Amino acid sequence: MKRLFGAPVTGYLPALVLALLTAGYLATAYGYSPDSRIMPVLVAWSMLVLLALDLASRTCTRLGQALTHWLNPAAARDEDGPRYPASQQVAAVLWLAGFATALLLIGVLYAVPLYIFASLLLRGRRSPLFSLVAAGGVTLIVWLLFALVLRLQLYPGLLFGGG
Amino acid sequence: MPNMHRRSLLVSLGLAGAAMAMKRPVFAATNFPAKDIAFIIPDGPGGGFDSYVRAIAPAMEKYLPHKATIVPTNVPGAGGARAATEIYRAKPDGYTIGIFNVPGIYIQQERHHTGFDVAKFSWLGRVGVNQYGLAVGEKSPIKSVSDLKALSKQRPVKFTSTGPAGTAYNATLIAAHLLGIRAQLITGYRGSREYVMAAVRGDGDAVVTVIPTLRRMAAGDTLRILATFEQHSSVPGAADATALGAPELSQISLQRLVAAPPGLPADIKAALATALSKALADSAVVAWAKKVDADVAPETPDQAAATLHDQIAFYTKWKPYLKTSN
Amino acid sequence: MMHVWLSGIEGLLQLKELTFLALGMIIGLIFGAIPGIGGSTALALLMPLTYGLEPFTALALSGGVMGAVPMGGSITAILLNAPGTAPNAATCLDGYPLAQQGKAGLAIGAAASANSLGGIIGTISVLAVLPIAKELVLLFGPPEFFLLAILGLVVVATTSRGKMLRGLVTGGFGLMVAFIGYNDVVGDVRFTYGIEYLWDGVHLVPALIGLFAVAEMMNLMVKGGPVAKDAGTVKVTRMMSGVIETFRHPGTVLRGSIVGTVVGAIPGVGGVVASFLSYSLTVQASKDQESFGKGNIKGVIAPEAAINAKDGSALIPTLAFGIPGSAEMAVFLGILVLHGLQPGPLMLVQNQTEIYGLVWALTASCILASCIGLVLVRPLAMITLIESEVLAPVVICIALIGSYAIDGQIGNVVVSAVFGVLGCLMLRFDYPRLTVVVALVLGGMAERNFHQSMIMGDGSWLIFATRWVSGILLASIIILLGSPVLRALIRRIRKQTVVAAGAP
Numbered sequence: 005m006k007r008l009f010g011a012p013v014t015g016y017l018p019a020l021v022l023a024l025l026t027a028g029y030l031a032t033a034y035g036y037s038p039d040s041r042i043m044p045v046l047v048a049w050s051m052l053v054l055l056a057l058d059l060a061s062r063t064c065t066r067l068g069q070a071l072t073h074w075l076n077p078a079a080a081r082d083e084d085g086p087r088y089p090a091s092q093q094v095a096a097v098l099w100l101a102g103f104a105t106a107l108l109l110i111g112v113l114y115a116v117p118l119y120i121f122a123s124l125l126l127r128g129r130r131s132p133l134f135s136l137v138a139a140g141g142v143t144l145i146v147w148l149l150f151a152l153v154l155r156l157q158l159y160p161g162l163l164f165g166g167g
Numbered sequence: 168m169p170n171m172h173r174r175s176l177l178v179s180l181g182l183a184g185a186a187m188a189m190k191r192p193v194f195a196a197t198n199f200p201a202k203d204i205a206f207i208i209p210d211g212p213g214g215g216f217d218s219y220v221r222a223i224a225p226a227m228e229k230y231l232p233h234k235a236t237i238v239p240t241n242v243p244g245a246g247g248a249r250a251a252t253e254i255y256r257a258k259p260d261g262y263t264i265g266i267f268n269v270p271g272i273y274i275q276q277e278r279h280h281t282g283f284d285v286a287k288f289s290w291l292g293r294v295g296v297n298q299y300g301l302a303v304g305e306k307s308p309i310k311s312v313s314d315l316k317a318l319s320k321q322r323p324v325k326f327t328s329t330g331p332a333g334t335a336y337n338a339t340l341i342a343a344h345l346l347g348i349r350a351q352l353i354t355g356y357r358g359s360r361e362y363v364m365a366a367v368r369g370d371g372d373a374v375v376t377v378i379p380t381l382r383r384m385a386a387g388d389t390l391r392i393l394a395t396f397e398q399h400s401s402v403p404g405a406a407d408a409t410a411l412g413a414p415e416l417s418q419i420s421l422q423r424l425v426a427a428p429p430g431l432p433a434d435i436k437a438a439l440a441t442a443l444s445k446a447l448a449d450s451a452v453v454a455w456a457k458k459v460d461a462d463v464a465p466e467t468p469d470q471a472a473a474t475l476h477d478q479i480a481f482y483t484k485w486k487p488y489l490k491t492s493n
Numbered sequence: 494m495m496h497v498w499l500s501g502i503e504g505l506l507q508l509k510e511l512t513f514l515a516l517g518m519i520i521g522l523i524f525g526a527i528p529g530i531g532g533s534t535a536l537a538l539l540m541p542l543t544y545g546l547e548p549f550t551a552l553a554l555s556g557g558v559m560g561a562v563p564m565g566g567s568i569t570a571i572l573l574n575a576p577g578t579a580p581n582a583a584t585c586l587d588g589y590p591l592a593q594q595g596k597a598g599l600a601i602g603a604a605a606s607a608n609s610l611g612g613i614i615g616t617i618s619v620l621a622v623l624p625i626a627k628e629l630v631l632l633f634g635p636p637e638f639f640l641l642a643i644l645g646l647v648v649v650a651t652t653s654r655g656k657m658l659r660g661l662v663t664g665g666f667g668l669m670v671a672f673i674g675y676n677d678v679v680g681d682v683r684f685t686y687g688i689e690y691l692w693d694g695v696h697l698v699p700a701l702i703g704l705f706a707v708a709e710m711m712n713l714m715v716k717g718g719p720v721a722k723d724a725g726t727v728k729v730t731r732m733m734s735g736v737i738e739t740f741r742h743p744g745t746v747l748r749g750s751i752v753g754t755v756v757g758a759i760p761g762v763g764g765v766v767a768s769f770l771s772y773s774l775t776v777q778a779s780k781d782q783e784s785f786g787k788g789n790i791k792g793v794i795a796p797e798a799a800i801n802a803k804d805g806s807a808l809i810p811t812l813a814f815g816i817p818g819s820a821e822m823a824v825f826l827g828i829l830v831l832h833g834l835q836p837g838p839l840m841l842v843q844n845q846t847e848i849y850g851l852v853w854a855l856t857a858s859c860i861l862a863s864c865i866g867l868v869l870v871r872p873l874a875m876i877t878l879i880e881s882e883v884l885a886p887v888v889i890c891i892a893l894i895g896s897y898a899i900d901g902q903i904g905n906v907v908v909s910a911v912f913g914v915l916g917c918l919m920l921r922f923d924y925p926r927l928t929v930v931v932a933l934v935l936g937g938m939a940e941r942n943f944h945q946s947m948i949m950g951d952g953s954w955l956i957f958a959t960r961w962v963s964g965i966l967l968a969s970i971i972i973l974l975g976s977p978v979l980r981a982l983i984r985r986i987r988k989q990t991v992v993a994a995g996a997p
Binding site: 217 | 540630634635678682689822824835839900941945948
């Protein structure tokens with residue numbers, strides 16, 4: 005784990021990424037009319053200041069420790085929480101992204117059973133029969149509740165005509 | 168009434184389930200309607216347009232050539248543009264219709280260049296129309312339109328209103344111009360009830376909105392109606408467009424028109440238009456309208472299309488004045 | 494006055510009305526539990542059914558739904574960190590940690606009794622206030638709304654003293670997101686980068702579903718195991734001790750109910766602010782701030798009391814002026830209009846029996862729903878024993894579909910997914926989620942009312958000080974911001990006095 009100013013690099017990432025986003029937000033805001041941009045600009049500049057403080061507070065320098073003590077004391081105490089391998093977290097995100105994409109492309113009625121089945125079988129390591137039954141069960145509940153009772157048009161998916 | 172309705176609910180649930188399970192081919196107009204018709208509302212449940220559709224839909228079902236359910240469907244968002252886009256892109260088979268705020272939807276189209284063209288819809292008729300009026304809070308020292316004009320010479324008169332894409336905003340600016348009042352709008356209120364209450368509260372000096380809303384608030388002694396923009400005032404004690412010497416005021420209106428996607432076959436159009444106009448004459452609907460002071464003013468499809476074009480012409484003429492605001 | 498109150502109850506005690514009340518309650522309970530669909534969906538669904546009913550019966554049905562929804566929402570909030578309705582998100586903060594400790598029964602028991610108590614207190618307040626409702630609502634204009642929004646933001650930001658800096662960062666992020674979309678005051682569209690879905694901004698409920706439900710389920714997948722770590726503790730449901738817990742913290746209940754009543758009466762602010770504000774104020778008033786967010790029962794009682802109290806008072810602006818205090822109220826308004834009851838100043842005078850009947854229906858439903866919640870505690874608590882590999886995909890699935898079901902926009906699913914990932918990251922890097930939610934809700938309100946106040950006051954800032962209600966709010970903000978310094982000063986003075994007294 006690479007360290008910068010005494011703290012692991014990954015600790016700086018959230019604030020850095022946010023700072024980048026805020027800078028882009030600020031640039032866009034300056035393109036709007038004066039009345040329209042007062043609040044966003046104010047908030048964005050404040051954010052940049054706060055993010056700078058956040059970055060500083062994560063370093064192990066004297067300044068960083070002072071900032072943490074006054075503004076974020078809980079951080080000093082929680083640093084030793086359980087750490088889960090990043091690969092597992094990335095996997096969780098990918099599964100979610102996959103499900104969301106499936107919903108978009110092939111629609112609710114196909115994505116739901118596919119996701120449940122694949123999730124239970126591959127991640128949950130349950131038997132194919134159990135996964136199949138669960139997939140069917142959940143799809144049935146979704147259909148009953150949303151399509152029948154709520155009369156909601158279940159999204160058919162971009163590939164099948166949704167728009 | 169309740170028994171009939173519960174039965175039709177069950178029937179429609181069954182229909183919905185059956186339709187979902189097997190996609191039956193929809194035959195030509197002679198079989199119309201063979202399944203549920205979606206009546207799209209450009210607002211969330213509980214709004215003004217929503218109430219109209221929910222009151223009319225059950226009546227309309229009675230006058231369709233075959234038994235079918237009309238399902239009020241809320242498609243809120245983008246100031247009505249989302250609903251309009253959905254209707255525009257739907258198949259012109261008579262199973263999707265919607266209610267529109269005219270000129271509101273035209274103003275949306277012009278401001279945001281959205282994916283539809285109001286002139287191309289298949290207009291089926293009109294449900295109601297409202298004209299506008301001018302009022303001040305009960306506690307206001309202003310007692311007449313001339314008072315407002317006098318005030319306007321000292322400083323701009325503050326009107327409470329919605330955002331620039333709203334019908335009220337445009338109505339207010341046009342009216343102020345016609346009356347020779349310098350106006351400054353306090354924008355951003357969400358909906359007529361909010362900005363009228365704002366005027367009652369004293370946020371602004373005056374307010375321009377549809378007459379039924381004015382009447383309701385005046386009945387509770389919170390508002391004083393200075394004028395209605397009708398040719399002849401329906402509110403005793405209030406001036407009208409003729410008296411104010413500005414007859415063009417009566418062209419400012421809120422039309423509730425019904426339409427289907429472009430290219431609707433003539434026979435389906437006739438069936439829907441007939442069902443609509445008969446529903447509006449139905450005793451249950453008439454009684455409801457009277458109870459809640461809702462205006463019911465039917466028009467034939469051709470008349471509705473003509474109304475639309477009149478409104479478009481009116482707003483096109485006023486467009487240069489509407490760009491200037493605060 | 495008593496006479497009208499009683500006529501309201503009388504109208505309710507008919508078999509037909511009670512049946513519809515019960516029906517509404519069951520529907521409200523179920524719909525409240527599923528994230529994304531709540532009171533407004535339930536009411537919209539029932540609207541055609543009410544067409545043939547008498548107005549009073551329709552009101553009994555509506556009251557039944559509205560009173561039961563919060564209880565349904567709190568059950569899923571506690572068991573799965575999936576708020577059934579937006580205000581229940583505050584219940585997640587301490588309710589879910591309790592479930593993780595195997596104390597789901599305790600939490601649900603406390604939520605049930607807090608619900609009932611809050612509802613009762615809210616009802617009494619509403620009944621007392623209804624006669625002067627009109628004047629009260631008129632006291633709040635744009636300057637007051639702006640300061641209220643700032644007050645809300647300040648309260649929540651200063652709440653978690655331990656995480657203030659990161660809380661401010663996430664709050665700022667929430668504000669930035671709140672500004673996306675069509676700006677009603679100026680009339681232009683901001684930060685949508687061409688995406689049409691974002692025209693109306695980032696919707697709150699999909700974001701909440703993502704931040705709480707999806708994020709937690711993803712987290713659970715990584716951690717493994719069921720929600721509750723210790724099966725033994727779960728089996729002892731401790732439901733009754735949960736119920737009694739609420740009575741042991743009367744201050745918290747009262748505080749939550751009052752916040753709920755007051756905030757609920759302000760149109761447009763909604764239940765989310767009521768519950769989060771109640772939670773934040775309870776944290777601030779506590780001597781044991783660190784324990785919140787880890788399973789402090791008061792963190793469940795406070796928001797639950799507020800949510801049910803607000804249901805009653807949200808009726809005030811709805812009935813007095815036809816201005817709905819929430820989406821649920823907006824649909825309810827539609828039902829009123831459908832039945833020929835036109836909300837407005839006249840309604841408060843002419844339809845008093847109906848109004849009081851509705852208020853009693855709300856209260857009765859709220860208490861009944863709590864009882865049903867209690868009956869179901871044992872089987873429900875078993876959900877916390879289901880293995881995460883089975884539970885997580887199912888919950889994520891239903892949550893995302895529920896998000897879509899709000900208004901049929903598939904974009905909601907994308908929002909939920911994105912905020913789900915964001916929520917995960919916030920958990921991983923220890924950034925509080927509380928401030929994001931409040932900022933999302935209050936950001937738009939703050940900006941809009943600021944601009945309106947400026948036009949009203951002709952560009953002068955004095956408008957915030959010259960109106961007496963805004964003056965009070967301004968003073969409250971300053972006191973809150975200065976309170977840590979004030980407290981330190983007071984402690985120093987006390988120490989000096991003790992030293993002086995102790996000196997010979």
